[in-house]
Amino acid sequence: MKLTFNSNALKTLRAYKKNISEHSSSINNISSGKKINSSKDNPNRISRLGNFEKEIRGHQASRKNIQDTVSMIQSADSVMGSINERITRVRELTVSLGNGSMQDDEKAIIQNEVNSLLEGIDYEVKNFSFNGLNILGDENVKDNAQHGVVDVLSTGNAGEFTEVPKYNLSTESLGIGGLDINNEDISSVLEKLDNAASQVIDARTKLGAINNTLEDKINQSQSLEDVLVGSKSKVEDADIALEMVEFSKTLILTEANIKNMSKTIYFPNDMINILGKLYK
Incomplete structure (x- = not known):
């Protein structure tokens, strides 16, 4: 078992990046009043x-x-x-x-x-x-x-x-x-x-x-x-009420990701310590 690879921390990091991106998008939509600010937002529209x-x-x-x-x-x-x-x-x-x-x-x-x-x-x-x-x-x-x-x-x-x-x-x-x-x-x-x-x-x-x-x-x-x-x-125009809901949701998820990362980052070391105690 390879304990140095922290898959939980990696998953949390990916979720964190995704939520940060969505949170930034919400901020842009609210500040501009538009839900399409660049071609990547919706190429067809x-x-x-x-x-x-x-x-x-x-x-x-x-x-x-x-x-x-x-x-x-x-x-x-x-x-x-x-x-x-x-x-x-x-x-x-x-x-x-x-x-x-x-x-x-x-x-x-x-x-x-x-x-x-x-x-x-x-x-x-x-x-x-x-x-x-x-x-x-x-x-x-x-x-x-x-x-x-x-x-x-x-x-x-x-x-x-x-x-x-x-x-x-x-x-x-x-x-x-x-x-x-x-x-x-x-x-x-x-x-x-x-x-x-x-x-x-x-x-x-x-x-x-x-x-x-x-x-x-x-x-x-x-x-x-x-x-x-x-x-x-x-x-083109953003629904500000919905954008505020999205803003709050992504903010909460981002904060939760940060807390999870602070815990999962130490998970391999904790496991090593536990196993070390078992074999003493």
Whole structure:
């Protein structure tokens, strides 16, 4: 019988190492709030977590793109509102000439105001820009009824875009460039102004509808992200109550292992002493 080999102490040491490892894992889970802190914790779930993270980030990125587009459309709508007010004012001035009692100097003052209003429209259209994009002053658009478009990524998936129309709302494109209300037929001038206002209203209506659609997509994306975050949490997050139970259990077992090792380590010597006494 080989008494120098202490199998009980070796078993206790192995149990001690196992409990120490599990105890350390519990501490990590409690401190991080997660039950998966590295690939060794659960290799299969790591892959699932990676897919969740990819989809979540995709939704976040797409919402940022969409929100930028919404902001651009809202800025454009503000400018178009100003353009519409200017056209309405020019129409009011044109109608005021219909009484036939104005003097030439009064007509000149009115024409100067008209010129200023039209210049204001061109200035707003030319200088509108959002992230370098001008959807109100696209010089390539010759007819606003056949406007251009710009594609905006509208989901977290590649290839899914929303078309945003681009217009040319300069006075020339609207048909009211260089308008001379004193020397043109009033009915003709009013017709031009009404047509210009109609183009602006049509642009606002289409962009407004797209704005609503994009805001709906933002809400849908947020809802989907919330579901993904919840699913990711179920896979990844630790149950702190259970982890505390595991922490306490492994702590007790570790302390018990230490006590056992302090006893079993002397077992061979004790046996030798006992046998020695028997043979005296």
